[in-house]
Amino acid sequence: MTGSEDRPSFRLAYVPGVTPDKWARIWNERLPDVPLSLTQVPAAGAEGVLLDGDADAGLVRLPVDRTRLSAIPLYTETTVVVIPKDHLITAADEVTAEDLADEIVLHPLDDVLGWEERPPGRPALERPATTADAVELVAAGIGVLLMPLSLARLHHRKDLTYRTVTDAPQSGVALSWPEDAHTDRVEDFIGIVRGRTVNSTRGRQPDPAPAGRKPAAGKQQSGKQQTGKQPSGKQQSGKQQTGGARRGGGTPRKKSGSGGARGKPRRR
Template identity: 95%
Template sequence: MTGSEDRPSFRLAYVPGVTPDKWARIWHERLPDVPLSLTQVPAAGADGVLLDGDADAGLVRLPVDRTRLSAIPLYTETTVVVIPKDHVVTAADEVTAEDLADEIVLHPLDDVLGWEERPPGRPALERPATTADAVELVAAGIGVLLMPLSLARLHHRKDLTYRTVTDAPQSGVALSWPEDAHTDRVEDLIGIVRGRTVNSTRGRRPDPAPAARKPAAGKQQTGKQQSGKQQAGGARRGGGTPRKKSGSGGGRGKPRRR
């Protein structure tokens, strides 16, 4: 890890559907002297923004270029199908890809689900340029659209709703940054998104080691007291205090009878 950043602020990019508000609030509480700059970037261009140095870190969608970027997965989103409110699919709480086999399933060019081949159902004649364009087509009754739940909420319309698709690919969200730019500020952000407390021992500013505990008052003993106890213990083990030997003629005789 390198030293602290020279920049006065920290630049955090985030992709559509990701909401950084909670983490930004904690950042401002812990690092009030370091402004946090938030910039929304297209999901497909997030890697380039980080590698070109236009952001210090990013809340991005997986996968990322792991040869040049570090990433910490944060969560995986539920996939839903966006449909008109009067669509037959609304009769169920959740559906499978097979349930959509007869539907025209739109596949926008900025899709983030990473289908191995193509989405289920029948393809449209053309792929919409963006997810926003595809949502407009769903509202026009031209087809249905699969996307992460956060994007469905982002593009919410009163005439549309959604249902969970249980067996569709899912989108993962991660905190990412260039491998050669793992700074102290990046470490601060890692601690925030992972839920570490400000005094966490894994942070950069651990609490000082606690002072050695002192014996309770009245429990200390002087060397003389300890020595006296040892002598007394030795006497008890020896059968009582030893009697002095009398010297030659120096001993006292038996008491005289009266």
């Protein structure tokens, strides 16, 4: 990390379909003195926004260029097919790509599913410029459209519905930032999306105790566990005591004939 930021705010970009509201609310609670600036950007342009320095981090769709950007995958979305409410497909709770073989499947230029070849079904004569344009065509009865669930909700219309497609590609969402710009503020946001508590050390190791520091008063210094009460005003030494102090000051009796030498306590 490069340390504290010079910028007074944290700039977060996010792509359509991603909802940063929950994380933004937590940010504002924890860091009220650092304004969070939110900017929605097209999915295809998110990498450029980060690499050009126009945002500190972004909620983007995978994949990203991992040679220049760091990314933490957050979740993977269900893929659905958007259809008119009176379409035959609505009779099922979910469908497969094969079920769409006879349908005209629209493939907008800003598609985010990353098909290896092309979507299932029959292609339209032209590719719509945007997902929003494709949704309008679905409403006009010209075809059907596959997209992540969040985009289907974003482009919701009363005359359209959707069904899950079980074997279609899925879109992953990640938190991403430039490799050379992993700042403390980025780490703060990583902690929020990962659910760290406000008192978390954010993955850092705690500072070691200064050399030579003595244990705090009242702390036991030996490795053995103390099982009895320590006599008041006396420091425990030698073998640990297993009972209370003896009467008469707690001093063990001397052996008879020992010549004044301190003997061992009598066996109980």
